[in-house]
Amino acid sequence: QTVLRSSDTHPDGYPTVEAVKYFGEKLSELTDGRYAVEVFHSAQLGEEKDTIEQTQFGVIDLNRISIGAFGTQVPAATVTQLPYIFRSADHFHAVLDGPIGDEILAAFDAVDLKALAYYDGGARSFYNSGKPINSPADLEGMKLRVMGSDIFVDMVAALGGNATPMPYGEVYSGIQTGVIDGAENNYPSYDTAGHSEVAKYYSLDEHLMVPEVLVMSKMVWDGLSAEDQAAVMEAAKASVGKQRELWAAKEVESKAIVEAGGAIINEVDKAPFIAAMDSVYEKHVTDPALQDLVARIKATE
Amino acid sequence: MTAVVAFQVYMRFVVNSSPAWTEGGAIMIMSWFIFLGAAVGVREKFHMGFDVLLYVLPDSALPWLRGISDVFIFIFAAGMVVYGSELAIRFWSTTIPVLGLPTSFTYFPIIVSGGLMCLFIIERMALRLSGEPVDTASPNEITEV
Amino acid sequence: MEYFILFGVFLTLMIIGTPIAFCLGISSFATVAYLGLPPVVVFQRLNSGVSLFTLMAIPFFIFAGDLMMRGGIASRIIAFAGSLIGHVRGGLGQVNILASTLFGGISGSAVAEAAAVGGIMVPQMKARGYGADYAVNVTSMAALIALLLPPSHNMIIYSISGGGRISIADLFTAGVIPGLLLAVALMITAYVVARKRGYPTEPFPGFSKVGQYLVVAVPGLMLIAIIFGGVRSGIFTATESSCIAVLYALLVTLLVYRSMSWSEFVHSTLGAVKTTAMVLFIIGSAAAFGWLMAYLKIATIMIDFMGSISDDPLVILLLVNVLLLVLGTFMDMGPLIIITTPIFLPVVSSFGVDPVHFGVIMVLNLGIGLNTPPLGPVQFVAAAVGKISIWEAMRSIWPFYGAGIVVLGLVTYIPALSLWLPALFRGN
Numbered sequence A: 001q002t003v004l005r006s007s008d009t010h011p012d013g014y015p016t017v018e019a020v021k022y023f024g025e026k027l028s029e030l031t032d033g034r035y036a037v038e039v040f041h042s043a044q045l046g047e048e049k050d051t052i053e054q055t056q057f058g059v060i061d062l063n064r065i066s067i068g069a070f071g072t073q074v075p076a077a078t079v080t081q082l083p084y085i086f087r088s089a090d091h092f093h094a095v096l097d098g099p100i101g102d103e104i105l106a107a108f109d110a111v112d113l114k115a116l117a118y119y120d121g122g123a124r125s126f127y128n129s130g131k132p133i134n135s136p137a138d139l140e141g142m143k144l145r146v147m148g149s150d151i152f153v154d155m156v157a158a159l160g161g162n163a164t165p166m167p168y169g170e171v172y173s174g175i176q177t178g179v180i181d182g183a184e185n186n187y188p189s190y191d192t193a194g195h196s197e198v199a200k201y202y203s204l205d206e207h208l209m210v211p212e213v214l215v216m217s218k219m220v221w222d223g224l225s226a227e228d229q230a231a232v233m234e235a236a237k238a239s240v241g242k243q244r245e246l247w248a249a250k251e252v253e254s255k256a257i258v259e260a261g262g263a264i265i266n267e268v269d270k271a272p273f274i275a276a277m278d279s280v281y282e283k284h285v286t287d288p289a290l291q292d293l294v295a296r297i298k299a300t301e
Numbered sequence B: 001m002t003a004v005v006a007f008q009v010y011m012r013f014v015v016n017s018s019p020a021w022t023e024g025g026a027i028m029i030m031s032w033f034i035f036l037g038a039a040v041g042v043r044e045k046f047h048m049g050f051d052v053l054l055y056v057l058p059d060s061a062l063p064w065l066r067g068i069s070d071v072f073i074f075i076f077a078a079g080m081v082v083y084g085s086e087l088a089i090r091f092w093s094t095t096i097p098v099l100g101l102p103t104s105f106t107y108f109p110i111i112v113s114g115g116l117m118c119l120f121i122i123e124r125m126a127l128r129l130s131g132e133p134v135d136t137a138s139p140n141e142i143t144e145v
Numbered sequence C: 001m002e003y004f005i006l007f008g009v010f011l012t013l014m015i016i017g018t019p020i021a022f023c024l025g026i027s028s029f030a031t032v033a034y035l036g037l038p039p040v041v042v043f044q045r046l047n048s049g050v051s052l053f054t055l056m057a058i059p060f061f062i063f064a065g066d067l068m069m070r071g072g073i074a075s076r077i078i079a080f081a082g083s084l085i086g087h088v089r090g091g092l093g094q095v096n097i098l099a100s101t102l103f104g105g106i107s108g109s110a111v112a113e114a115a116a117v118g119g120i121m122v123p124q125m126k127a128r129g130y131g132a133d134y135a136v137n138v139t140s141m142a143a144l145i146a147l148l149l150p151p152s153h154n155m156i157i158y159s160i161s162g163g164g165r166i167s168i169a170d171l172f173t174a175g176v177i178p179g180l181l182l183a184v185a186l187m188i189t190a191y192v193v194a195r196k197r198g199y200p201t202e203p204f205p206g207f208s209k210v211g212q213y214l215v216v217a218v219p220g221l222m223l224i225a226i227i228f229g230g231v232r233s234g235i236f237t238a239t240e241s242s243c244i245a246v247l248y249a250l251l252v253t254l255l256v257y258r259s260m261s262w263s264e265f266v267h268s269t270l271g272a273v274k275t276t277a278m279v280l281f282i283i284g285s286a287a288a289f290g291w292l293m294a295y296l297k298i299a300t301i302m303i304d305f306m307g308s309i310s311d312d313p314l315v316i317l318l319l320v321n322v323l324l325l326v327l328g329t330f331m332d333m334g335p336l337i338i339i340t341t342p343i344f345l346p347v348v349s350s351f352g353v354d355p356v357h358f359g360v361i362m363v364l365n366l367g368i369g370l371n372t373p374p375l376g377p378v379q380f381v382a383a384a385v386g387k388i389s390i391w392e393a394m395r396s397i398w399p400f401y402g403a404g405i406v407v408l409g410l411v412t413y414i415p416a417l418s419l420w421l422p423a424l425f426r427g428n
């Protein structure tokens, strides 16, 4: 029996970790137990940047990673982390499950990875300690912590706020002491990091829906027989349904917890936010091929 | 390094905006400090070790123990050069977020440090073989952290 | 077999005296080669193991401690402590401990503390008729208070060795009560021993004199508020506070006390650079070693093994404490935290011990190891300033060891001593 080692930065029990375990069970079934998967959760083998390199070198076999961790390595994939590119969860799934999704998965071949499937990472929205955000005007002058990347800094600037890069671990006390007004994340992280205790206004602007991907080392993939490759793909497909189910349940659970804790959640009309992104897209999407990809994603129903 | 971090704090409080490059920049400076310092440590022998065997063996064993250690240090230092280079070549086309430099830059300190360590070991081996008294017991300088 | 290679090569090299960083690196290299994995992973870990912003606090705190020791901040704090508490029986022993506590609140280095406080106090104590062994033992044990009170770079090393997800602000806060408890336990011990030996008291200088000493010491003492307040309230990170400590110490030394020569400054800087390179190179190679331990699932094996001995967390903690005390006799604190945290933390966590609580246990336990020969750097410094041999110090250190062990026992078995204060500051 060959044990494939898979890395994940999330803790045991998290939807992505459980989905990869499920993938392993399926794969085991389909190959009559010749393959099994062991998930090294909680970043035991390193942070995403490091484990991606390890997967590329074939040190570890599988990796569950956020597309965000790839930076500019896979240009087609960076498109999925443009702010407000997906209108809704349905739009997000329609794009990824269709030909555009396959096209982006195939782009990983160029960096020695075989991308197998997309998992849900939820939608990230703004939260702050002051007031509900209903329009970009509400963001005027707000200091918000975003992930350390130019595009998110520009996004907040385009909406009129001040982006403040800050280590994630400092966000709680940062909001508590007023160094920043708020931050942004999905429901589960808003809950588990305790940020809902200090920033009770959660406004569903859903500016980011960054997919998670399950990738296999290209070296390992190329070493598999055609039959085993098909089994891997089938198991990966099966794990997607499982992961979406687990993720949806997790979101419902987290939402209930933060609401019970006093968080005030408001729906947002996204149109003015999307309209404010033109300058950001102009600056960050300069390659004609990517501009075409953006247009096709927006045109997807 | 002090200046870069101080600048970060200053920017946050006084200018009210944190420059994103300070953290990455400070880490890169620190990386050079550490790996070059580690190479100097091989030459000046300030790396911490435990001479358990020296309590039982006669003094004449010292050059032998140090010689064997040096061979292993040489192997590891050579690995730093060879595999550090492999990493640097492999990640030439990817960039470090925010700084915008090739990821390869993060591996240069390892390569340079490994190369220096190899040279220092060869120097010491040559001196040892020519009968120079290069070997001493563990540094007496106090090193607690 | 791969387990044997990883640990066998490590131990063999350590016994023949290979520097510890290379013991870790070479044994990882050999294991990866045996497993047929691409060796680049070892060097990738070596590199990313040191590429952490948090690590920068370590050289800064070491440097700041050294500046405070050489630049006159320490001596003014000692003068203040002397005026305050010198009139108690065996007064200079009490002064020594109080000064160590105050200085420990601004420095994280036990060696710097033993050198700073011991360098001034031990000769004075000898001149006033105290036994050199008593002076040395009080100094070396009181120096450990610096490890527990914030700032403590050893807590940062622990946080990083534990995967970087343990809050440094919480660790800093958690050490406060145990640190003060150690101070009290040592004061009681020092008092009892002083009575038995009939040591003298100092005259009380009067409140106006105390006030004068306080005014002079205030610039140094302010750093306690700056570091603790700043980190705890989230105004700046532990890393940033360490940088501020350096700048502040430089400012006070150069502008207020004007007490440092250029050559002393250069010496101080070079010392900090060397110590940093040495320690952080070990942290880097330990990252490679730790990666292999994770890859080979050694923590899981340890958990099963410990679980087969007992499933009582109290017994497991006793076992881990004894192991750490034994290891601490032979090895230095920093490398031990780096090597043993990835092994013991998952074990005790699986038995329900809070990682912050365990950090305090570990730092105190290994701190005692800094005073046990054959490798006891703090004791060596104290004995050196007292001009006595380690064996002379060892003859009468036992009551002080006893105080340390009692505090360790209390800290181990009463989690609230460590966890109550951080919870209070987090507001829940």
Ligand code: NA
Pocket (backbone or CB within 6 Å): C104, C105, C106, C107, C108, C109, C145, C146, C147, C148, C149, C150, C151, C152
């Ligand atoms: Na301290």
Ligand code: NA
Pocket (backbone or CB within 6 Å): C328, C329, C330, C331, C368, C369, C370, C371, C372, C373, C374, C375, C376, C377
């Ligand atoms: Na010791």
